[in-house]
Amino acid sequence: MELELRHLRVLCAIADAGSVGRAATELGYSQPAMSTQLRRIERYFGESIFERGPTGVRLTPYGFEVVAQARDVLTRADAIGRRPAAGGVPERRSLRVAATNSPMLAGMVSGVRSRLPDVSLAVSSVYASSRIVELLEEGVVDAAIAADYPGRELEHSDAVAHRGIVTEPTFVALPSRHPLAQRTQVALADLAGEDWFLTPDDGAGWPGVFYTACTAAGFTPEAVHEFLGDQQQLQGMIADGLGVAVVQPTMRPVPHVVVKPLVGTPLWCRYVLAWRRAAVADDVAEALLQSATAAHRQLVGQSPHLRAWAARTWSPAGG
Numbered sequence: 382m383e384l385e386l387r388h389l390r391v392l393c394a395i396a397d398a399g400s401v402g403r404a405a406t407e408l409g410y411s412q413p414a415m416s417t418q419l420r421r422i423e424r425y426f427g428e429s430i431f432e433r434g435p436t437g438v439r440l441t442p443y444g445f446e447v448v449a450q451a452r453d454v455l456t457r458a459d460a461i462g463r464r465p466a467a468g469g470v471p472e473r474r475s476l477r478v479a480a481t482n483s484p485m486l487a488g489m490v491s492g493v494r495s496r497l498p499d500v501s502l503a504v505s506s507v508y509a510s511s512r513i514v515e516l517l518e519e520g521v522v523d524a525a526i527a528a529d530y531p532g533r534e535l536e537h538s539d540a541v542a543h544r545g546i547v548t549e550p551t552f553v554a555l556p557s558r559h560p561l562a563q564r565t566q567v568a569l570a571d572l573a574g575e576d577w578f579l580t581p582d583d584g585a586g587w588p589g590v591f592y593t594a595c596t597a598a599g600f601t602p603e604a605v606h607e608f609l610g611d612q613q614q615l616q617g618m619i620a621d622g623l624g625v626a627v628v629q630p631t632m633r634p635v636p637h638v639v640v641k642p643l644v645g646t647p648l649w650c651r652y653v654l655a656w657r658r659a660a661v662a663d664d665v666a667e668a669l670l671q672s673a674t675a676a677h678r679q680l681v682g683q684s685p686h687l688r689a690w691a692a693r694t695w696s697p698a699g700g
Contacts (some may be wrong), residue, residue, distance in 0.1 A: 388422050388456055389451035392430060395419065396448045397544035399534075399651065400437040422618040436531040439548045439649075442691045445681075456667050474500045476665065479507040479516055479525040481583070482651055484631055485546070486526060488676020489669065508609060510535065511584020515543045517657055524554050524656035524669055531649050533586035542666070543655040546673045550629045550690065551648035556622045557637045566690075568644040575598035576624035578608045578615060587650075591627060594647040630687040631680035642690040652677075 395415075405415035406568075423430050428442035440448060440560035454631040480486045490502055507513050510527040514537045517525060526546070529535040535543055553567055561567050573595075579588050595602055606624060608615055613635065619626060627648060634640050654670050661669075681687055 382421055382425050386424075386455065388418070388506070389455055390645040391418055392413070392422060392444075392448050392451050393455065395431065395438060396440055396444070398437075399439070399531075399545055399548065403437075408585055410555050411538045419610075421469040422438045427691060434531075438694075443571055444579075445547075445674075445678065449678060452667065452671050452674065456664070456671065459664070459667075474665070476500055476502050476661070477522045478502050478504050478522060479513050479522040480504065481506075481508055481510055481513060481526060481528050482527050482580070482629075484629065484680055485652065485673050485676040486619070488679055489526070492672025493665075493668050493676055496672060497665060500665060502597075508580075509582070509584040513655065514541065515638075520657065520660070522657075522661040524654065524666070526673065527653050527655050528583065528585055528587075529651050529653060530590045531651070533590070535585065535653055535655065537655065540658060542658050544648065544666075544670055546652040546654055546670065548651040549630055549650055549687075550642060550646045551627050551650055552632075552640050552642050552686065552690075554616065554619050554626045554628045554632065554638055554640050556619055556625075557639050558622070559625075559639075561641075562639045564641065565693075566642045566644050569594060569597070570598040570600060570646055572625060574603070576604040576606065578606050578618065578624050578626040581607050582610050592649060595692075597647065624640075630690070631684045633683065640686050642686070646694075 391404070391408065394408050398404040398407060401419060402412045405412045408415070408671050410418070419561045426447060429441050430447055431438040432441050447455055490504060493502060494498060501563050504521070509517065510529060513525045513527045513537065518538060518541060527535055537543070553572065554566065555562050555567070561571060569570060579591065582588065612632070615626060616635045616638045618624065628640060630640070630642070632640055654666070654673055656666050656669070
C-alpha cells in the first residue's frame with residue numbers, strides 16, 4: 382500500500398470522532414470498510430495508531446505524532462494553488478474564542494498567530510462547557526476549547542461543529558509526604574478517606590464522572606471542597622496536607638506536591654475544538670486544531686509523570 386491523502390483523512394476523522402463507526406458515517410464509509418482501511422494503514426506504519434476500548438478509540442502516543450503530522454500535510458495540500466485576493470494586503474479577520482480550564486490555550490493562541498498572521502483573536506475564559514455551547518449557539522463566540530467525557534459527548538446543533546483535540550487520563554495530586562506518594566500509581570479506593578478539592582459542575586458530566594468512579598471503587602467521598610481558582614493556591618493547600626485533587630496530567634507540581642496516575646485509569650477527559658460553521662473558515666478551524674494539538678504535545682514533553690505513564694501503558698509489555 383502507498384500512503385495517500387485519503388488515508389490521512391481517515392486517521393484524522395477517527396481521531397476527531399473517537400470512534401471508527403462515527404468516522405465511517407462522517408466519511409460515507411461502512412464501518413467494516415473503515416475498520417479494514419484502518420488495519421491497512423496501521424500495517425503500513427507498523428505500529429498501532431489507536432487503542433481500542435469499550436467506549437471507542439484513543440490515540441496511542443505514536444498515534445498522536447502521526448495524526449499531528451497528517452493534519453499538517455492535509456492543510457498544506459489544501460493550500461496548494463490558492464492565491465491571495467487581489468489588492469495585496471489581506472483583510473484582517475477577527476475571531477472570538479472561549480476556553481474552559483485548559484493549559485493548551487496559550488499555546489493554541491501563539492500557534493494561530495504564527496500560522497494565520499491575518500487573524501486576530503479575542504479570548505475569554507468560560508469554565509462550563511455547557512455554557513460554551515450556549516455562547517456558540519447564540520453567536521457570542523466563534524470558536525472554543527471545551528471538554529467532555531467518554532460516553533458523554535458534547536451536544537450541540539448542526540450550526541456548530543467540533544473535533545477532538547486530545548483524550549487524556551485524569552491524575553491525582555497528593556502531598557509529597559503522603560503515605561502513597563512514593564507509589565508509581567495510586568488506586569482510587571486507597572484515597573477513600575481523603576478530603577477532596579473538586580472543580581464545580583461543568584454542565585458536561587463533571588463531577589458526576591468522578592462520583593461514578595468513586596462508587597465503582599467502593600466508596601463515597603466524605604469531605605469535598607469545591608474549588609475553582611488559582612492552581613498555585615490549590616497546590617499550596619495540597620502541599621500543606623489539606624486534601625488531594627484530581628488534576629490534568631500535564632499539571633506541573635510545585636515543591637511538596639506529587640502528581641500520580643490512577644490505577645486502571647478510571648477517569649478520562651476529552652478536549653474538543655468547537656466552532657460556528659458560519660463564522661469560521663475551514664483554514665482557520667484547521668489552524669486552531671493544529672495549534673491546540675501542538676500545544677498539548679509541548680505540555681506532554683514537559684510532563685515526565687505523563688510520559689512515564691504512557692510508556693508503561695502502551696509498551697509491548699503493558700499491552
